[in-house]
Amino acid sequence: MSYTRPTFRHPEQQKNSKGYHRRDYEGAISTLCAGCGHDSISSAIVQACFEMAIEPHRVAKLSGIGCSSKTPAYFLGKSHGFNSVHGRMPSIATGANMANRDLLYIGVSGDGDTASIGMGQFAHALRRNLNMNYICMNNGCYGLTKGQDSATADKGSAGKKGKPNPFESIDLCEIAIQLGASFVARSFSGDKQQLVPLIKAAISHNGLAFLDVISPCVTFNNTDRSTKSYQYVREHSEATGTFDFIPLQREILTRYDEGATQTVVMHDGSTLLLEKLEQEFDVTDQRRSVDKLEEAKERGRVLTGVIYVNPASKDTHDIIETTPRPLNSLTREDLCPGNDALEKINNSLR
């Protein structure tokens, strides 16, 4: 059951440039466990969309099945949502995006949803570079089915059931880079400062923007032996740098212009400013990005922040050369060749 929020609005509540209040970006009241990382991610999505003045009805939010996949009910209540079947969000998003390239697609998935049952669809949405924002709420376990290990659980990591995971884990960011995602970032649900600008950058990216957000499951996987617990991530995370995301309308601030910085201009002209921790880290270098992830892992660190961006990315529509008009807006006149053409076809078959 989803509970709706009261519609009362404080008269002095701030509006964004399109005239929407923050509340216009909220959804139903969450029914997830109190303290679940997923709720923080929902709220970061709300914040990012509000600040970017995205029109809520121009967003389609899609998900698979899992606690994480429930979250689209808890943000952007004025957007159409699609809670599909386990692991199959990418194909639904692909079809939806093919039908109307003008909407913003936010896909939400879990690590079970993405890295196990949905690995195939995940991989292929990446390689087609579908224009969407794909957020994996990664808690290293299956929340909704009560705590089994997922394929992203680190080897040796143990949840509430107490047994250390004996298998190698899948690093979704590495896979995403290798399979052709054109924007890859990792973040932590407890780090709103980092997450909100990342979501904004992902939204303005043309192509598949993959965000792997470590999102602790307080009920089944927040133990002191779990590598996806709040405490572990807080103690072991290491950011690529600090960020700012600057939409096209805003002037670029000069404070980033000194020291080790990198500016990535997105396809719509907005800018991602990265104050790097290490001089040689170039987020547009695909191979280095994978190395960076591996190096951090060797040091027992969880690398967060923007990991890879291809600013010249071409999305699926660009690749297959579809019309710039949304396909769902085409009319019979656009689509149906009519009886004369059919008569010609008949003649070719005689």
Next chain:
Amino acid sequence: MEPIQSTNDFVIRFANVNGSGSASANNLFAKAIFRMGIPVSPKNIFPSNIQGLPTWYEVRVNDKGNLGRRGGVDMMVATNGQTLVQDYNELLPGGYFFYDSTRPLFDECDRDDIVEIGIPLTQLTNDAFTNPKLRQLLKNIVYVGALSHLLDIEFTVLTDAIGQQFRKKPKLAEPNIQALEIGRDYAKKHFNESCRLSLSRRENILQDSILVDGNSAAALGALYGGATVAGWYPITPSTSVIEAFERFSNIHRLEEDGSKKVAILQAEDELSALGMVIGASWNGSRAFTATSGPGISLMAEFLGLAYFAEVPAVVVNVQRTGPSTGMPTRTQQSDFIATAYASHGDTKNVLLIPCDPAECFELTADAFDLAERLQTPVLVMSDLDLGMNDHISRPFVWDDNREYDRGKTLTGEELDEFERNRERWGRYLDVDGDGICYRTIPGAHPTRGSYFTRGSSHDEYAAYTEDSGAYQRAMLRLDKKWQTAKTMMPEPHIKFRSTSAQAGNPLGALFFGTTTHSAYEAIDRLAEERIIIDTMRLRSFPCPQPAVDFIDQHEIVFVIEQNRDAQMRTLLIAEYGFHPDKLVSILNFDGKPITADFITESLKAKLAGRTGTDSSPHLATGGNV
């Protein structure tokens, strides 16, 4: 034994080796007969490998227009050493055995009731052509040339067809025509009087018919039906539906700048293919996929989602032989139960059943209207025989005034209007009492009409609920929608054949899809023996009322289908409560298209009170008619 004598009425079978280039020679042969105005029906019987195994091509010629398989072979063109003895023995008494006499026939080939026509195909080809690759292909054209003499095919029809085929490569036309002449001249010289099968031009039978395969026709149906998104995964025998759709789209779906008014994506599997269709349909595009049995199995989960969440989807299912991988390149009608009830829980899907290319076109185009009107998956149930073989068909016709029926899909303004005039909009509110609700498309309205689509239980306002009452209301409404669907289904084709003396005929027969042509022929043959059977060709599941009435009106209804388990009979009993004894099965499931001979014999056996050789319980029921 007198050799068989017939004009424009015989069966000729070509026995070839897969991958030896016989397909184009055989097609040329069938096309020439078609262009002489004679009804012809070619069928490929081929293995599921690319090269080396035996393949057959059976051509039926029939002035009366009977174009199902007949059964039996009057002339065998045997070019495959591997199957030579089998092919030899399959010939009907009085038939003609045409073989490559470069080598002598095997000793086992020893019949005195057939006519042997030996032509040294290999030798003739090797003598005339030096290029080894070309030799292999042209050997096939040489036999077509020889047949042109033996069967009186108009030579210019053949040479014209070659000219047309190699329009863009005229250099290749030359050796092909030479090969035709070599075969013709050799046959002329050595076999003047030997063959009493002949072809004779007809002016008035075929009228404006076309010769086309069902998959191309279904692709055209999707094009005309307004499909803009296709997600698909290769599988025989459905792949050519999408290939043809792409071919047509490359001509008819381009913007002036060359960009495409269509998105065709080869998916990673069938799960994804149908997911794409559902996502696109949810977002207001018309979308479809084409698949076959194994793909349907994978799509089951999504079919259930589309049924319960009420998202339109069109699937062209070109059935092949199951279960599992079965015989991938053989035909069957064995996906009816799997598709009708595809997915777990109480799921029911709408099926449309074409019987020829014109219907593949029409019903595929209609499927998009129906899927949107009913907001549910609609499956077009073709099969390999229909999809991959050429068939003579009515030409395709499109009514230029036809609008796409988007069903109860509200634009932003309509949504405002709806809420002004009626009540608060709810995605799953049954406003009109027909079980079909009003839907909105993402982005349609800035403040209203957004909702959550989900496969879990939801109330009238699309909110998640586990309330038993709300769940049951939703399920009952879906059932009401199913009843409404019956009123939208294409009418069955019913023929009452009873004369006044036989009014109240107790005997009916029911069939569907590609069984149709052989069934009509069998029933016509029985009528000549004064066994009168009324017929109904079903075109959909669920059945509209006239179909139910037809079954009610007859004491016994033979249900003729191409599967082992009498799937349509099972559906009829399950859905309409007919007494099992009333529905008597005639079942062919050998992977080859059913023949008129088989149906005639089976019907006679049933009518004589015999149960036939099959021990299936369905064959046994109704044996005392």
